[in-house]
Amino acid sequence: MADQPMIHVAGSVHGQVAAGNFVYQAQSIGGVINQLKIEGDVIKPRKLPVDDRPGRPDRIFGRASTETEILARVDDGPVQLFGEEGAGKTWLLRDLCYRPEAEATRDGVAYVAALDRPLEDVVQSVFEAFFESALPQIGIKPTTDQVRRAMADVEAFVVVDDFDQPRGELEALLGVTTKCRTVVAGTTETLLGAGSAIPLRGLDPDSAAEVFGSAAGRSFDGHSREVVLRFCGAVGGHAETLVRTGRQMARGELDLDGLVALGADLEARPDSLRQLTNRLGIAERRVLAVLAAVPGAAMPASAVRAISEVDDAEALLGSLQDAGLVRAASPRYRIPPEVASMLELPDWRSTTLRQLPLWIAAENDAGEVAHSAPAALSLLRWGVQRQQWADVIGLARAVAPFLGATRRWGMLRSVLEVARQAAEASGDTGALGWAFHELGTLDVCAGQVPAGVDLLRRAERLRESAGDLDGLAATRHNLMQAVPVGPPPHTPPPVKAKPPTKSPRSGWPGWIKLLLAVLIIGGIGAVAFLYWPQSEPEERAGSLEVDTRPVDFGRVTVGSEPRNERLVENVGTGPTDVIVFLERTERFDVESDCGFLDPGETCSITIGFFTDEPGGYDDVLIVEDESSGSAVSIDVRGTVDAAVDPPVSECDGFIDVDTAPIDFGSVPQEANVGEQQREVVNRTTCPIDSFDVFLGTAERFGIESSCGFLDPGESCSITVRFFTDEPGDFDDVLVVDAGGVDFNVEIGVRGSVEPGTSILRADPSDELDLAAGDTITLRGSGEVPVELFTIELELGEAFEIVEPFCPPVLQPNESCEVHVELFDRSTEGRRDDLLLIGHSGDNPDYEIPVFTFVIN
Numbered sequence: 001m002a003d004q005p006m007i008h009v010a011g012s013v014h015g016q017v018a019a020g021n022f023v024y025q026a027q028s029i030g031g032v033i034n035q036l037k038i039e040g041d042v043i044k045p046r047k048l049p050v051d052d053r054p055g056r057p058d059r060i061f062g063r064a065s066t067e068t069e070i071l072a073r074v075d076d077g078p079v080q081l082f083g084e085e086g087a088g089k090t091w092l093l094r095d096l097c098y099r100p101e102a103e104a105t106r107d108g109v110a111y112v113a114a115l116d117r118p119l120e121d122v123v124q125s126v127f128e129a130f131f132e133s134a135l136p137q138i139g140i141k142p143t144t145d146q147v148r149r150a151m152a153d154v155e156a157f158v159v160v161d162d163f164d165q166p167r168g169e170l171e172a173l174l175g176v177t178t179k180c181r182t183v184v185a186g187t188t189e190t191l192l193g194a195g196s197a198i199p200l201r202g203l204d205p206d207s208a209a210e211v212f213g214s215a216a217g218r219s220f221d222g223h224s225r226e227v228v229l230r231f232c233g234a235v236g237g238h239a240e241t242l243v244r245t246g247r248q249m250a251r252g253e254l255d256l257d258g259l260v261a262l263g264a265d266l267e268a269r270p271d272s273l274r275q276l277t278n279r280l281g282i283a284e285r286r287v288l289a290v291l292a293a294v295p296g297a298a299m300p301a302s303a304v305r306a307i308s309e310v311d312d313a314e315a316l317l318g319s320l321q322d323a324g325l326v327r328a329a330s331p332r333y334r335i336p337p338e339v340a341s342m343l344e345l346p347d348w349r350s351t352t353l354r355q356l357p358l359w360i361a362a363e364n365d366a367g368e369v370a371h372s373a374p375a376a377l378s379l380l381r382w383g384v385q386r387q388q389w390a391d392v393i394g395l396a397r398a399v400a401p402f403l404g405a406t407r408r409w410g411m412l413r414s415v416l417e418v419a420r421q422a423a424e425a426s427g428d429t430g431a432l433g434w435a436f437h438e439l440g441t442l443d444v445c446a447g448q449v450p451a452g453v454d455l456l457r458r459a460e461r462l463r464e465s466a467g468d469l470d471g472l473a474a475t476r477h478n479l480m481q482a483v484p485v486g487p488p489p490h491t492p493p494p495v496k497a498k499p500p501t502k503s504p505r506s507g508w509p510g511w512i513k514l515l516l517a518v519l520i521i522g523g524i525g526a527v528a529f530l531y532w533p534q535s536e537p538e539e540r541a542g543s544l545e546v547d548t549r550p551v552d553f554g555r556v557t558v559g560s561e562p563r564n565e566r567l568v569e570n571v572g573t574g575p576t577d578v579i580v581f582l583e584r585t586e587r588f589d590v591e592s593d594c595g596f597l598d599p600g601e602t603c604s605i606t607i608g609f610f611t612d613e614p615g616g617y618d619d620v621l622i623v624e625d626e627s628s629g630s631a632v633s634i635d636v637r638g639t640v641d642a643a644v645d646p647p648v649s650e651c652d653g654f655i656d657v658d659t660a661p662i663d664f665g666s667v668p669q670e671a672n673v674g675e676q677q678r679e680v681v682n683r684t685t686c687p688i689d690s691f692d693v694f695l696g697t698a699e700r701f702g703i704e705s706s707c708g709f710l711d712p713g714e715s716c717s718i719t720v721r722f723f724t725d726e727p728g729d730f731d732d733v734l735v736v737d738a739g740g741v742d743f744n745v746e747i748g749v750r751g752s753v754e755p756g757t758s759i760l761r762a763d764p765s766d767e768l769d770l771a772a773g774d775t776i777t778l779r780g781s782g783e784v785p786v787e788l789f790t791i792e793l794e795l796g797e798a799f800e801i802v803e804p805f806c807p808p809v810l811q812p813n814e815s816c817e818v819h820v821e822l823f824d825r826s827t828e829g830r831r832d833d834l835l836l837i838g839h840s841g842d843n844p845d846y847e848i849p850v851f852t853f854v855i856n
Contacts, residue, residue: 016137016138016139017138017139017140017141017404017405017407018036018042018133018135018138018139018140018141019033019140019141019142019143019445019446020036020141020142020143020146020444020445020446020447021035021036021447022034022035022036022444022445022481023035023036023138024141024404024441024445026400026401026402026404026405027401027474028397028401029434029437029468029470029471029474030434030437030438030441030459030471030474030475030478031404031437031438031441031442031478032441032474032477032478033441033444033445033478033481033482034481035481041134042133042134042135042140043131043132043133043134043140043142043146043150044131044132044133044134045130045131045132045150046129046130046131046132048106048107048108049105049106049107049108049109049156050107050108050109050110050129050130050156051108051109052108052109052110052111052129053094053097053098053109053110053111054094054097054111055094056094056095056097056098057091057094057095059214060091060092060095061203061207061208061210061211061214062203062204062206062207062208062210062211063088063091063092063095063207066081066092066198066200067092067095067096067099069198070096070183070198071096071099071101071102073196073198074157074181074182074183074196075181076195076196077194077195077196078174078177078182078183078184078191078194078195078196079182079183079184079195079196079197079198080170080183080184080185080186080189080190080191080195080196080197080198081093081183081184081185081186081198081200082185082186082187082188082189082197082198082199082200083187083199083200083201084187084238085187085240085327085336086238086239086240086241086327087200087201087202087238087239087240088200088203088239088240089161089185089200090161090162090185091239092200093111093159093161093183093185094111096159096183097109097111097157097159102157102181103157105155105156105157105180105181106155106156107130107154107155107156108130108156108157109156109157109158109159110126110129110130110156110157110158110159111159111161112125112126112129112158112159112160112161113161113162114160114161114162114163114165115161115162115298116162116297116298116374117374117408117410117411118410118411118414119165119169119172119173119410120409120410120413121407121408121409121410121411122160122163122173123147123172123173123176124141124142124407124408124409124410126151126158126160126173126176126177127142127147127150127151127176128140129156129158130150130151130154130156131150139407140407141407141409141445143446143447144446144447145447147176148176151176151177151178152178152179153179154177154179154180155179155180156177156180156181157180157181157183158177158180158181158182158183159182159183159184159185160173160182160183160184160185161185162185162186163184163185163186164186164187164188165186165190166190167190167191167192170184170190170191171193174195201237202235202236202237202238202239203232203237203239203242204237205229205232205233205237207237208229208232208237208239208242209225209228209229209232211239211242211243211246212228212231212232212242212243212245212246213228213246214246215242215243215244215245215246215247215249215250216246216247216249216250217246217250218249218250224256226789227256227259227260228259229808230260230787230808230809231245231259231260231262233807233808233809234809240327241324244321244322244324245259245262247322248322253322283308283310283312283313283316284316284320285345286308286309286310286348287304287308287310287313287316287317287320288320288325288326288335288345289308289345289347289348290303290304290307290308290348290352291304291326291333291334291335291340292335292340292345292348293347293348293349293351293352293353293379294334294352294374294375294378294379295335295340295378296334296336296378297334297374297375297377297378298332298333298334298371298372298374298375299332299333299334299372299375300332300368300371300372301313301314301317301332301333302359302363302368303356303359303363303372303375304317304333306355306358306359306362307348307351307352307355307356307359317333321333324339325339326339332371332372349379349382350386350388350391352379353379353380353382353383353388353391353392353395354391354394356372356375356376356379356395356398357394357395357397357398357399360372360398360399360402361398366402366405366406367406369399369402370402370403370406370408370411372399373399373402373403373408373411373415374411376395376396376399376415377411377414377415377418379395380392380395380396380415380418380419380422381418383395383422384418384421384422384425387425389422389423389425389426389428389589390426390428390589392418392419392422393419393422393423393426393428393431396415396416396418396419396422396435397419397431397434399415400412400415400416400419400438403415404438409442409446412438412442413439413442416435416438416439416442417439419431419434419435420432420435420436420439423435425591426581426589426590427579427580427581427582427590427592428581428582429462429465429466429579429581429622430462430463430466430468430471432462433458433459433460433462433463433466433468433471433475434459434463434471436455436456436458436459436462437455437456437459437463437471437474437475437478439452439455440452440453440454440455440456440458440459440478441456441478443455444456444478444481444482449482449483452482453479453482453483456475456478456479456482457479459471459475460472460475460476460479461626463475465579465624465626465631542570542572542573542574542575542576542597542599542625542628543570543571543572543576543625543628544568544569544570544571544572544576544578544623544625544630544632545568545569545570545571546566546567546568546569546623546632546634547566547567547634548632548633548634549634550634550635550636550637551564551566551607551621551634551635551636551637552637552638553609553637553638553639554638554639555638555639555640555641556609556611556638556639556640556641557611557640557641557642558611558612558613558614558640558641558642559611559612560611561608561609561611562608562609562611562638563606563607563608563609564606564607564609565604565605565606565607566604566605566607566634567602567603567604567605568580568594568597568602568603568604568605568623569600569601569602570597570598570599570600570601570602571599571600572599573599574599575596575597575598575599576596576597576625576626576628577595577596577597577625577626578592578594578595578596578597578603578623578624578625578626579594579622579623579624579626580592580594580605580621580622580623580624581621581622581624582619582620582621582622582636583619583620583622584619584620586617586619587609587610587617587619587638588607588608588609588610588617588619588636588638589607589608589610590605590606590607590608590621591605591606591608592604592605592606594623605621605623607621607636609638609640611640613640614640614641614642615639615640616637616638616639616640617637617638617639617640618635618636618637618638619635619636619637620633620634620635620636621633621634621635621636622634651684651685651686651741652684652685653682653683653684653685653712654683654684654743655680655681655682655683655684655688655738655741655743655745656679656680656681656682656683657678657679657680657681657736657745657747658678658679658747659745659747660747661747661748661749661750662676662678662720662734662747662748662749662750663750663751664676664722664750664751664752665751665752666751666752666753666754667722667724667751667752667753667754668724668753668754668756668783669724669725669726669727669753669754669755669756669783669784670724670725670756670783670784670812671724671753671756672724673722673724673751675719675720675721675722676719676720677717677718677719677720678717678718678720678734678747679715679716679717680707680710680715680716680717680718680736681713681714681715682710682711682712682713682714682715683712683713684712684741685712686712686740686741687709687710687711687712687740688709688710688738688739688740688741689709689739689740690708690709690738690739690740691705691707691708691710691716691736691737691738691739692735692736692737692739693705693707693718693734693735693736693737694734694735695732695733695734695735695749696732696733696734696735697732698732699730699732700722700723700726700730700732700751701720701721701722701723701730701732701749701751702720702721702723703718703719703720703721703734704718704719704721705717705718705719706718707736718734718736720734720749722751724751724753725784726753727753727754727755727756728752728753729750729751729752730750730751730752730753731748731749731750731751732748732749732750733746733747733748733749734746734747734748734749735747755784756782756783756784757782757783757784757842758780758782758783758784758785758786758840758841758842759780759781759782759786759841759842759843760778760779760780760781760782760786760788760810760837760839760841760843760846761778761779761780761781762776762777762778762837762846762848763776763777763779764776764848765846765848766848766849767848767849767850767851768820768835768848768849768850768851769851769852770799770820770821770822770850770851770852771852771853774819774820774821775817775818775819776817776818776820776835776848777815777816777817777818778806778810778815778816778817778818778837779810779813779814779815780810780811780812780813780814780815780841781812781813782812782841782842783812784812785809785810785811785812786809786810786839786840786841787808787809787839787840788806788807788808788809788810788837788838788839789838789839789840790836790837790838790845791805791806791818791835791836791837791838792835792836793820793833793834793835793836793850794833794834794835794836795833795834796833797824797833798822798823798824798831798832798833799820799821799822799823799824799831799833799850800820800821800823801818801819801820802819802820802821803819806818818835818837820835820850822852822854825854827854828854828855829853829854830851830852830853830854831851831852831853831854832849832850832851833849833850833851834847834848834849834850835847835848835849835850
């Protein structure tokens with residue numbers, strides 16, 4: 001076996017992985033592999049039955065029937081449980097793993113969390129639940145064939161949580177667990193073939209109240225229980241919201257009156273969120289901005305702290321979770337896309353892209369870095385769109401070794417493909433050689449040796465041209481492992497010549513000798529003709545012509561965007577390949593449409609200059625003819641002068657905005673009064689950096705603003721809305737503060753809401769004869785909602801109210817049905833009762849007689 005290059009990655013990345021027929025080790029210059037030599041199979045089964053389960057929830061409410069349904073159906077095929085985020089899928093699945101029916105499965109129980117993980121990595125986790133490496137202290141990354149063969153006879157109860165992949169990916173996962181009883185959970189229904197899809201909806205009122213009480217640490221009865229039930233109805237029995245709010249009450253942050261108001265706010269969640277964001281401080285906004293930089297992906301709390309530079313970021317994340325602005329996958333957090341779209345946050349994507357590699361370099365937990373990979377991949381793809389090539393390559397090279405060491409090769413391949421794209425676009429030969437090396441190494445380990453060898457050879461050429469000696473040694477080492485030198489070809493033994501046979505005559509006749517002489521002379525002439533030196537045909541080769549004078553940007557000011565262009569022409573007689581790159585790419589960048597050029601064709605090179613910091617800078621532009629191996633070097637230089645701020649006295653003029661009070665007048669309750677706008681115009685002679693627009697209390701009014709950076713003469717608008725759900729007189733103050741100039745105004749905002757009517761209509765309202773019909777329709781016909789306090793029978797001896805039940809609150813023009821049925825048919829004659837409907841409407845409560853006749 002060839003010696004392994006002695007190159008090690010800094011930090012805590014360590015360990016080796018048995019991958020196919022190779023041992024893989026993560027390195028900063030690219031994964032290094034050696035031939036796997038072991039007597040017997042490298043894969044061995046774990047001790048059965050397997051017990052790979054998370055902790056069981058202390059209590060779970062209202063889900064017993066769903067668990068029973070899953071267990072009844074899973075014997076006939078896979079089951080998909082789907083429902084919105086926070087509905088309680090994870091609690092149910094964790095409890096399901098401990099049901100006796102699951103534990104009785106022959107090979108055990110395995111639970112896999114698949115959040116933000118590609119299919120290949122999820123399959124890896126399922127495989128590792130039942131198999132391990134036969135080599136001490138070496139992980140295992142099986143090939144597709146090894147997974148298929150090993151899992152073919154596994155009979156276990158397998159749960160895969162948070163698997164939100166397309167239908168084809170789900171079918172591929174189920175193809176691995178063919179003999180297992182498999183339950184998969186996600187937010188949407190994608191199981192369309194064999195198997196069952198079961199929706200998970202909100203908890204029923206009683207179970208929802210139990211969940212809330214458990215989280216609050218207290219019981220509720222009488223009026224307090226009615227308040228809790230109304231809140232549970234307002235949130236639709238959403239489990240996560242119930243637990244979060246209950247914990248707020250347990251900490252003393254919320255009382256029953258606050259719970260009533262919160263329920264009303266949640267019914268108009270977009271408006272309540274906008275009001276909440278007006279009260280966020282700078283630290284909270286910085287924390288949220290980091291999460292919003294990777295929408296939908298989870299970020300470790302330690303990474304949020306490092307990037308936001310907020311020391312108590314973990315505590316703030318907890319309070320933001322309680323407020324419903326972030327979701328936790330502890331110890332990682334993410335911001336829901338629907339929340340991010342409502343918040344007016346600064347764009348921190350560029351900052352996060354640059355800072356995340358610094359956190360990775362300082363992080364000691366390789367698994368935690370691997371968990372941040374979905375967030376890193378989101379930033380990488382954004383960076384490609386913005387053409388921030390150096391930042392993309394830096395983040396990819398920082399996170400890749402951790403993904404290899406933790407066997408997350410599906411995510412690693414996605415990261416490498418983005419890095420390859422950035423390296424090709426930027427002309428970074430060193431980074432492109434690294435990307436090709438990594439991708440080729442993965443292919444070889446996965447059994448795709450020809451494709452992997454082709455990529456490794458491309459990496460070899462690039463690393464050699466870039467002078468990357470360490471990387472070149474690693475690539476050549478991997479090539480030797482992938483294509484080992486075989487034994488010399490077999491050479492047959494020489495054939496012994498037979499001894500000459502004596503002729504019975506002493507010589508040949510003369511005419512035979514003459515014929516032989518002619519043949520010999522003719523043969524010599526033919527050989528001479530064939531092998532006599534011939535004049536070689538002219539070789540067709542490409543040749544590049546490019547202006548090699550220095551690219552000198554001269555003196556430029558901070559913030560300018562100078563560009564310089566050079567033309568390259570193939571003046572040779574054959575085709576050629578052109579590679580363009582900068583030696584350092586610290587202060588300059590290069591874009592090129594060069595590549596394969598036929599004779600006479602041209603391409604262009606554009607050099608840009610980063611002018612964000614004053615100083616003198618230089619670099620070297622390399623234009624390489626890959627066909628011939630020749631290259632030319634062009635000096636690149638430029639100086640950035642600091643911008644001179646204009647004197648303050650030169651900024652004349654004023655900010656034009658109407659400061660008269662914004663008055664909505666007197667309006668009915670729940671009326672749609674629209675909105676009022678104020679225009680802000682920059683009538684100064686200098687630009688305005690930013691605007692800070694906010695309300696003093698933001699309790700009954702909301703704002704939206706398009707104000708940001710304004711050049712002289714530009715304008716923006718501020719929109720003010722009035723929330724009319726409660727009667728009363730309301731006022732607030734709108735504050736407009738312009739950055740960069742001395743301007744701050746306060747504008748009064750006021751409005752009155754007249755109480756609206758609350759009316760409940762019942763049809764029929766006089767009496768209900770079950771022989772004629774068994775349904776009463778209730779309808780809210782006023783201007784404001786009606787609360788339903790009581791729907792019950794006075795006696796309940798012969799009749800009963802059956803599902804579906806009416807909601808606790810009826811909106812205007814909303815209706816529901818009350819179904820009454822006779823259950824006592826034991827004796828003949830008339831049966832009577834009184835249906836009582838208590839409500840908050842302005843009209844009296846209903847007492848509706850109910851009767852029917854029982855005829856034998």
